[in-house]
Amino acid sequence: xxxxxxxxxxxxxxxxxxxxxxxxxxxxxxxxxxxxxxxxxxxxxxxxxxxxxxxxxxxxxxxxxxxxxxxxxxxxxxxxxxxxxxxxxxxxxxxxxxxxxxxxxxxxxxxxxxxxxxxxxxxxxxxxxxxxxxxxxxxxxxxxxxxxxxxxxxxxxxxxxxxxxxxxxxxxxxxxxxxxxxxxxxxxxxxxxxxxxxxxxxxxxxxxxxxxxxxxxxxxxxxxxxxxxxxxxxxxxxxxxxxxxxxxxxxxxxxxxxxxxxxxxxxxxxxxxxxxxxxxxxxxxxxxxxxxxxxxxxxxxxx
Amino acid sequence: xxxxxxxxxxxxxxxxxxxxxxxxxxxxxxxxxxxxxxxxxxxxxxxxxxxxxxxxxxxxxxxxxxxxxxxxxxxxxxxxxxxxxxxxxxxxxxxxxxxxxxxxxxxxxxxxxxxxxxxxxxxxxxxxxxxxxxxxxxxxxxxxxxxxxxxxxxxxxxxxxxxxxxxxxxxxxxxxxxxxxxxxxxxxxxxxxxxxxxxxxxxxxxxxxxxxxxxxxxxxxxxxxxxxxxxxxxxxxxxxxxxxxxxxxxxxxxxxxxxxxxxxxxxxxxxxxxxxxxxxxxxxxxxxxxxxxxxxxxxxxxxxxxxxxxxxxxxxxxxxxxx
Numbered sequence: 170x171x172x173x174x175x176x177x178x179x180x181x182x183x184x185x186x187x188x189x190x191x192x193x194x195x196x197x198x199x200x201x202x203x204x205x206x207x208x209x210x211x212x213x214x215x216x217x218x219x220x221x222x223x224x225x226x227x228x229x230x231x232x233x234x235x236x237x238x239x240x241x242x243x244x245x246x247x248x249x250x251x252x253x254x255x256x257x258x259x260x261x262x263x264x265x266x267x268x269x270x271x272x273x274x275x276x277x278x279x280x281x282x283x284x285x286x287x288x289x290x291x292x293x294x295x296x297x298x299x300x301x302x303x304x305x306x307x308x309x310x311x312x313x314x315x316x317x318x319x320x321x322x323x324x325x326x327x328x329x330x331x332x333x334x335x336x337x338x339x340x341x342x343x344x345x346x347x348x349x350x351x352x353x354x355x356x357x358x359x360x361x362x363x364x365x366x367x368x369x370x371x372x373x374x375x376x377x378x379x380x381x382x383x384x385x386x387x388x389x390x391x392x393x394x395x396x397x398x399x400x401x402x403x404x405x406x407x408x409x410x411x412x413x414x415x416x417x418x419x420x421x422x423x424x425x426x427x428x429x430x431x432x433x434x435x436x437x438x439x440x441x442x443x444x445x446x447x448x449x450x451x452x453x454x455x456x457x458x459x460x461x462x463x464x465x466x467x468x469x470x471x472x
Numbered sequence: 473x474x475x476x477x478x479x480x481x482x483x484x485x486x487x488x489x490x491x492x493x494x495x496x497x498x499x500x501x502x503x504x505x506x507x508x509x510x511x512x513x514x515x516x517x518x519x520x521x522x523x524x525x526x527x528x529x530x531x532x533x534x535x536x537x538x539x540x541x542x543x544x545x546x547x548x549x550x551x552x553x554x555x556x557x558x559x560x561x562x563x564x565x566x567x568x569x570x571x572x573x574x575x576x577x578x579x580x581x582x583x584x585x586x587x588x589x590x591x592x593x594x595x596x597x598x599x600x601x602x603x604x605x606x607x608x609x610x611x612x613x614x615x616x617x618x619x620x621x622x623x624x625x626x627x628x629x630x631x632x633x634x635x636x637x638x639x640x641x642x643x644x645x646x647x648x649x650x651x652x653x654x655x656x657x658x659x660x661x662x663x664x665x666x667x668x669x670x671x672x673x674x675x676x677x678x679x680x681x682x683x684x685x686x687x688x689x690x691x692x693x694x695x696x697x698x699x700x701x702x703x704x705x706x707x708x709x710x711x712x713x714x715x716x717x718x719x720x721x722x723x724x725x726x727x728x729x730x731x732x733x734x735x736x737x738x739x740x741x742x743x744x745x746x747x748x749x750x751x752x753x754x755x756x757x758x759x760x761x762x763x764x765x766x767x768x769x770x771x772x773x774x775x776x777x778x779x780x781x782x783x784x785x786x787x788x789x790x791x792x793x794x795x
Contacts, residue, residue, distance in 0.1 A: 235542070269575030278574035283541075287565050293531040294566060297538020297546070323561075326531030333526070471575060 179440045180381045186224050187437065188448050190380065193220040193244045194434060195449075195456040196253055197411070200243075200260065204415045208464070209261060213274045216244040218410030218432045219343050223248035225383035225405075226311065226341055229391045233308030235298045237291040238284035240275040241343070245313050246282060254459050255279075263466040270469035281308075289314065289321030292340070296327050299336035299400075309337040309394050317348025319357055319364065328368045331400035338400040339391060344374075345409040350419050365402045376406040378433035408432055475619055476646035479510045482624035483547070487518050493631075494539055496523045496532045497549030497585075507551045508587050508646055529558035536582050537567040537636070545581040545631050552598045553588035553640060560605075567636040568611035579634035580611075583627060589642045589684050589735050590767075590783045595774035601735035601767070603682070603742050606638050607713045613637035614713040614742075618683025619651040620660055620667035621710045629665075640712075642684025642735070655690065657697055658706075664719035669706035671697055674726035677704035677793055680746055681733040682712055685784065689733060692789035700794045704731075712742055715749060724750065728758060733765040733789050741766055765792045 197215035204213070216223075219241070227248040230236065238245040246256055255267045259277065262270035267279045275286040285291055291312055299310035318324060319342075331338045342361060346353050365372035371393065375386040383405055390401045408431030412418040418425070429435060438445045473481075487493050495514060497506065501524040505512030515522040525532045529550050536546035550556055556563070567580050590599035606614050613635050615626060630637045654660050661668045667683075669690070677696075681689045689706050696702040705727075707720050717724060724730070730750055732743035747762040770782045 266575070268573075271575035272573055276573050278570075278578065283574075285566060285570075287561060290534070290561060290566055293528075293534025293562065294538040294541065296531075297535035297540075298542045299538075300535065301539060301542040301544060323530055323534065326526070326528035327534070329526055330528065330531055330535060334523070469575075 179379045179436055182380060182437065182441065182444070184448065186380050187441070187444060188452060189224045189248055190220045190433065191445070191449050191452040192253065192456065193224070193247045195453050196247060196257070197243060199456050199460050201411070201415060203460070211273060212414045213260065214241040214414050215411045216241050218428065218434075219345060219407045220244050221378060221380040221383060221433045222341065222343050222405045222407060223313070225380045225387060228384060229388055230311060231308060232281070235281045235283070235295070235302070235308065235310045237295045237310065237312035238277065238282065239288070239291065239313055239315065239318070240286050241315065242275060242277065242284040242313070245284070246277060246279070249282060250279065253456070254463055257459055257463045258466065258469065261463055262469045263463050264469055265463070265466060266469045269471045271471050288318045289323040292324055292327035293330070295338055296331050296336045299331065299338040300334060302337050303335060303398050309339055309391070311339040311341060313341045313343060315348065316342060316344040316346065316353050316357060316361065317351070319361060328365070328370055328400065332368050332370050335398045336400055337394050337398045339394045340400065340402045342402060342404040343407050344404050345407045347409055347420075349413045350417070361402065361404050371399065371401040372404065373401070374404040374406065378431065378436050380433070410434070473650050474646065475617065475648055475650055476508060476510060478650050479617065479623050479641065480512055482622070482627065483511065483514060484517065485624050486627050487514060487521060490545065492543070493545045493547065494521045494523070495547045495549070496525050496536055498525055498527055498551050500524050500549055506549060508643065510585070510646075511549065529555045530562050533559035533562040533584055534566065536584070537562060537570070537580060540567075540580045540582040540636070541570070541578070547583045547585060547627070549585045551587065552594070553586035553602055554597050554600050556584065556586055556602055556638065559584065563606070563612065563636065563638065564609050568609050571611040571635055577634065580636045581631040581634060582636040583630050583639050584637070585639045585641060587643050588640045589644065590772040590779055591644045593774055593776060593779060596771040599772035599779070600737070601640070601684070603640055603712060603734070604736045604740055607742050607745055611635060613711060614640070615711050616640040616682040616684060617642065617645060618667060618708045618710060619645065619648055619686050620662050620708060621683065626710055640682070640684065645684050645686065648687055651686070657694060658690075665710045665716070666720050667708040668720060668723060669693070669708070671703050675703045675705045676728045677702060677731065678707060678723060678727040678729070679704050679731045679733060679789070679793065680707045680709070682735070682742070683708050683710070684735055685733050688784060688786045689789055691786035692793065695786070695790050696793055700790070702794055704793055713745070715746060717749070717753070724754060725757070727754070729760055729763070729793075730754065730758060731763040731765065731793055733784060735767055735784055737767045738769040763792045765789055
């Protein structure tokens with residue numbers, strides 16, 4: 170069991186990082202609001218509480234790198250690409266959508282970013298892509314998964330092959346302590362570190378909501394994957410501050426309070442209230458305008 | 473040349489002509505060269521482009537899909553077709569869906585080779601014909617090797633299509649010779665992905681069967697012609713799904729009785745899909761409903777006398793056609 174995230178004082182945060190974290194936060198909140206209003210079709214999985222992880226990761230990636238994302242992937246995309254309108258158009262099925270509205274929230278393929286909705290499915294695919302990177306020497310594959318994903322056999326097949334064949338594959342685990350409604354201790358025996366050790370795969374874990382601390386812990390690992398052409402697993406301890414999808418949170422009040430206390434947002438508003446307030450106003454307005462803009466567009470077309 | 477050797481030579485030529493082709497599978501490297509020796513000599517020649525893998529059918533199909541997405545072309549050998557079930561997610565939910573689910577055409581040049589079928593005594597988990605489980609999967613093509621078709625051309629056709637494919641190879645067919653010209657009674661003609669085997673033009677009876685049934689279908693055709701005085705044309709498609717019957721429309725137009733044979737077990741089969749498609753086209757011209765010949769709804773036993781009961785035999789085909 171990973172302990173609660175506790176940070177006494179955060180390190181100073183760049184405007185770019187904080188802005189992006191806040192943009193993702195307001196993007197996700199806007200989606201939940203649209204659902205409540207009955208203006209969004211289907212389902213979505215927001216990354217509330219986890220936004221700082223992809224913001225920390227993305228700065229360490231190059232455009233040549235491939236990113237594999239999962240069902241909870243809006244933050245992964247928004248941290249890498251400055252294209253929130255296109256993502257929102259995808260989720261709402263409007264003109265300008267990344268994938269013409271066919272893929273929706275969890276099936277995005279844009280440049281070198283690909284997400285898919287089956288747990289663990291992307292890891293063997295990422296190994297294949299990483300093997301090509303190994304051959305051409307031009308990048309790495311980075312795959313985001315959750316702690317729940319470790320129940321899938323494909324994860325182990327992928328780690329085994331990646332280690333055997335020297336695939337430059339970075340696996341970023343957003344360990345949010347819960348798989349839909351099942352607490353991690355009820356679905357994961359042993360530890361992720363122990364499982365990585367079994368394959369001889371390098372593993373690092375960070376327990377911090379500080380985007381600089383997360384990035385600082387990850388940087389040597391990314392460098393290792395790039396230089397040594399080996400796989401590595403980076404486990405970031407986070408709290409899922411929102412529901413699994415929408416309105417399906419069965420956690421107790423105490424558990425929700427703990428998740429809220431572990432949310433990076435609470436820490437940043439406490440330590441940098443003026444900076445957060447100023448940037449938040451900008452990002453909130455930006456997202457609101459984006460929602461208005463995208464929802465006014467014609468429906469997407471697919472041929 | 474035997475079919476196994478033809479497949480092997482086709483892979484050699486393919487990898488020689490196209491450096492983007494990679495091949496993965498369990499025990500495919502030399503000196504072993506695969507459980508059925510189809511990949512012999514490839515690793516010695518093409519080095520790291522040929523990879524012997526861990527026992528991870530799902531994983532290696534995913535790796536193949538990843539290579540294909542990133543710009544390579546991948547062939548994955550699964551040692552026994554039965555084990556394709558372990559790769560069902562990667563094939564159905566990833567490789568096949570990826571061709572369209574991102575809202576635009578995405579090429580996934582991936583071939584999953586599946587040694588298949590019974591009649592070798594390997595028992596229930598190493599003998600089944602799983603074609604029917606892959607029929608009608610959006611984005612996925614289903615091919616089957618025949619002794620009439622050039623495997624290299626089929627592999628190239630699949631890669632050029634951009635769609636992933638499962639490629640079934642009957643394990644007994646491996647030991648049979650490639651066929652061309654004719655057998656003294658019938659002429660063998662290949663046109664646009666179909667083999668047309670017939671003793672005369674415009675026969676009343678037409679039998680459709682995948683390549684793995686060729687030896688048994690030919691035996692039945694000979695008996696029908698010589699002993700029952702029934703001329704039947706055999707049609708063997710290389711691509712089972714999607715099935716395009718246009719190239720053999722003339723043969724079908726002349727038919728009054730159509731029969732479909734396959735090695736899959738009864739129920740929800742490829743043959744049923746073919747019958748549906750042909751009933752729509754030929755209704756009114758046929759003098760009887762389309763006949764369906766398949767293995768019974770059963771696992772494939774190991775002992776030879778039991779296995780024979782649960783696999784399609786020449787006599788089953790002959791009986792279905794002459795009654």
